[in-house]
Amino acid sequence: MEVIWQNVLKMLSYDASAPMIFSSGLFWALFLVFLPIYAMLKSSRTKMLLFVVAFSLYFYYKSSGFFFLLLVGTSLFDWVLSRILNRCEKEWKRKLCVVLSIVASLGILCYFKYTNFFLLNWSYIVGTNFQPLDIILPVGISFYTFQSISYIVDVYKRRVEPTDSWLEYAFFLSFFPALVAGPIVRADYFIPQIRENHRATSEEIWRGMWLIILGVIKKALLADYISQYNDLVFNMPGTYTGFESLMAVIGYTMQIYCDFSGYSDMAIGIALIMGYKLCANFDFPYKSTNLTEFWRRWHISLSSWLRDYVYIPLGGNRKGTFRTYLNNFLTMLIGGLWHGASWKFVFWGGMHGIGLAVHKLFKPLLSKVPDVWPVKALSWALTIMCVAFLWVFFRAESWGDAWLIIKSIFTNFHWDYAPVFVQVRKVWCVFMLILVGSHAMPSRWWDSLGNVFVRSKWIVKLVVFILVVQLVLQFRSETVSPFIYFQF
Numbered sequence: 434m435e436v437i438w439q440n441v442l443k444m445l446s447y448d449a450s451a452p453m454i455f456s457s458g459l460f461w462a463l464f465l466v467f468l469p470i471y472a473m474l475k476s477s478r479t480k481m482l483l484f485v486v487a488f489s490l491y492f493y494y495k496s497s498g499f500f501f502l503l504l505v506g507t508s509l510f511d512w513v514l515s516r517i518l519n520r521c522e523k524e525w526k527r528k529l530c531v532v533l534s535i536v537a538s539l540g541i542l543c544y545f546k547y548t549n550f551f552l553l554n555w556s557y558i559v560g561t562n563f564q565p566l567d568i569i570l571p572v573g574i575s576f577y578t579f580q581s582i583s584y585i586v587d588v589y590k591r592r593v594e595p596t597d598s599w600l601e602y603a604f605f606l607s608f609f610p611a612l613v614a615g616p617i618v619r620a621d622y623f624i625p626q627i628r629e630n631h632r633a634t635s636e637e638i639w640r641g642m643w644l645i646i647l648g649v650i651k652k653a654l655l656a657d658y659i660s661q662y663n664d665l666v667f668n669m670p671g672t673y674t675g676f677e678s679l680m681a682v683i684g685y686t687m688q689i690y691c692d693f694s695g696y697s698d699m700a701i702g703i704a705l706i707m708g709y710k711l712c713a714n715f716d717f718p719y720k721s722t723n724l725t726e727f728w729r730r731w732h733i734s735l736s737s738w739l740r741d742y743v744y745i746p747l748g749g750n751r752k753g754t755f756r757t758y759l760n761n762f763l764t765m766l767i768g769g770l771w772h773g774a775s776w777k778f779v780f781w782g783g784m785h786g787i788g789l790a791v792h793k794l795f796k797p798l799l800s801k802v803p804d805v806w807p808v809k810a811l812s813w814a815l816t817i818m819c820v821a822f823l824w825v826f827f828r829a830e831s832w833g834d835a836w837l838i839i840k841s842i843f844t845n846f847h848w849d850y851a852p853v854f855v856q857v858r859k860v861w862c863v864f865m866l867i868l869v870g871s872h873a874m875p876s877r878w879w880d881s882l883g884n885v886f887v888r889s890k891w892i893v894k895l896v897v898f899i900l901v902v903q904l905v906l907q908f909r910s911e912t913v914s915p916f917i918y919f920q921f
Contacts, residue, residue, distance in 0.1 A: 445495075452572055453495035455648070455699040460492075464703070471707065478630050482600040485707075489609035493573070496613050500571035503541070504607055510537060511581045512602045515588045515595040527589055534585040542578045545570050550774035573613030575771055577606055579738055584620045586742060593621045601627055608709075610700040614693070616714040616734035626709050633708040639887045642894070644702030646886075646901055651695025653905045655864055656688050662861050663688055667828055670837040675846030678838045680854060684861070685828050686821045687868045690719065693732070719820075719872055722812035724788040727820060735771075739764050758793065762786035777826045777835070784823055860908070 453460050467488055474481040493501040511534055518530035549565045556563035584605070587593045596602050604627055611618050633641070666673050666681035673681070697714035704711045718730035728736045744764040750757040762783065769782015792799075802808055822839075829835035855862050886894065 447494055447498040452497070453492060455652070455696060455703070459495075468706070475630070475632055475708075479600070481630070482598075482604050482627075485609075486600060486603045486607055489604075489607040489612060492609040493607065493612055497572040500569075500574075503571060503574075504577060505603075507538070507541070507577070507581055508603045508606045509599065510534075511585060511606075512596070512599050515585060515602075518585070518588055519595045531585055531589045535582055538578050538581050542574055544568070545574060547770075547774045576615050576617055577612065579617050579735075579742075580606055580619075583617075583738065583742060587620055593624065596624060608704070610704040610707075610709075611711055614696050614700065615732075616697060616700065616711050617738050618711065618734075622712065623709070631708045633706055636887055637708070638706050639894070640883065641702040641705035642898075643883045643886045644698045644705065646897065648695040648698030648700075648702060649901055649905060651691040651698065653695075654901075654908060655868060656691035656695060658908045659684050659861055659864055659868075660688050660692075662858060663828075666838070667830070667834065670829070670834045670841065673841065674850050675842045675844065676848065676850040676854065678841040679846065680858075682821055682825055682838065682842070684865065686719075686817075686824050687865060689824065689827070690715070690872075691868065717872060717876060719817060720813070721816050722809055723792050723816055724785060724819065725792050727816060728785070728789070735768070739768050743767055758790035761789045761793065765789060772827070777829065777832060781823050781826045788819060 451457075471481065471484060474484050490501045490505065493504055514530050514534050518527055521527045521530065545568055548568055553563050553565070584593070584602075588595050596605075601624065605618065605620060605624055608618065608623075663681045663684040666678055667685070670678065694715040701711045701713070712734055714733050716730040716733065718727050721727035721730055744760055747760040747763060748756050749760060752760075763786070765782045765786030766779060767782070769778045769780070769785070772778045772782070825838055826832075826835045829838065886897065
């Protein structure tokens with residue numbers, strides 16, 4: 434009996450090598466325990482808030498250990514400061530509160546995420562040897578930091594009234610479906626839902642289940658499987674042919690979409706089952722025919738956050754043509770740095786910023802081009818090639834690895850490898866074809882499919898669920914693949 438309890442405690446304790454994610458069996462076991470208790474406490478709003486906050490903090494503990502205390506401290510600091518800010522009448526005092534909050538939030542983020550990056554570059558400048566400091570990056574810190582900043586700014590601009598209850602704010606900041614990977618939640622959208630305390634309808638529960646099933650298919654089945662080959666190439670880029678390298682680039686392009694959009698689908702679905710609506714985070718981004726459209730469809734919550742809290746404060750498009758292009762570039766540069774403390778990410782973001790500026794520059798000319806399918810096809814092809822090319826720098830371990838892969842594609846490419854590749858990687862190829870085909874489907878078809886699932890009999894839902902679980906078990910890797918965006 435003692436051994437059993439020791440194993441249970443070990444399972445429930447933080448394990449740095451296996452942070453909790455939605456595609457893990459432990460999470461779903463805990464969620465099945467959480468859900469009926471949550472339903473019973475729903476009628477008592479205070480008890481429900483306390484329970485969800487406690488579960489969210491435990492979820493964060495399982496993801497980042499005792500860094501959950503940092504989240505608690507952040508929530509207390511910003512909540513108190515927002516109350517002070519709301520009572521201040523003098524503008525300079527109000528601005529001081531905003532500055533204090535942003536400096537504190539970004540200061541903590543910079544310490545954990547960018548200290549080694551800055552020190553390493555400084556050592557290059559002064560010519561000294563640098564040994565990286567042992568700093569562990571708390572999971573999801575970039576996401577909840579942006580949420581806390583947006584809350585303070587919105588209170589300052591009187592877009593939202595600060596909540597009187599710390600529990601409400603802690604619920605908003607730590608809500609576990611969106612805590613470690615978004616979508617980035619806005620206070621004006623989410624806090625009214627907390628106060629309403631809506632109980633999910635039967636249709637919302639089943640629609641949430643549908644989103645969870647889609648998310649599991651994307652993340653645990655498709656992304657985790659195709660990542661196995663992609664990782665081989667990116668981990669040893671100099672040992673593969675140009676064709677194999679190109680397949681890995683295409684594979685990673687689909688992998689990161691399935692990984693992140695699948696996780697977002699699960700987050701939105703879990704929240705919907707609980708009675709809360711989170712904003713959509715993806716809208717078939719690889720259908721885009723230009724980079725502007727791509728960033729309206731990819732990681733929508735981050736794109737809109739950068740627009741509202743970086744691009745517009747920089748001047749947006751109100752300061753003339755050149756400033757518009759510059760503001761686009763700077764916003765994407767910041768977005769790149771947000772993704773990772775590396776010049777690779779700065780380059781990735783900066784190139785997207787240049788791409789957005791170029792598109793805006795030629796937009797008047799492009800508007801005169803006939804809107805026919807060959808033009809659309811060419812625009813799409815150029816866009817997807819640009820996006821895929823830049824994903825190489827996003828995924829590669831170093832600059833050298835990125836250029837090795839690109840060089841291999843352009844100097845060692847032979848179509849003769851295609852038949853052999855298809856023969857050896859049959860399942861990988863089938864999964865990629867499924868992904869391309871499903872992505873090309875009209876969005877209304879997916880809406881219709883979701884409606885069919887929601888309205889179907891319970892036995893049909895059960896069969897679908899069993900089939901999905903069976904497929905995941907059949908094609909899963911030996912270990913649960915980490916969520917890509919955990920590093921951010």
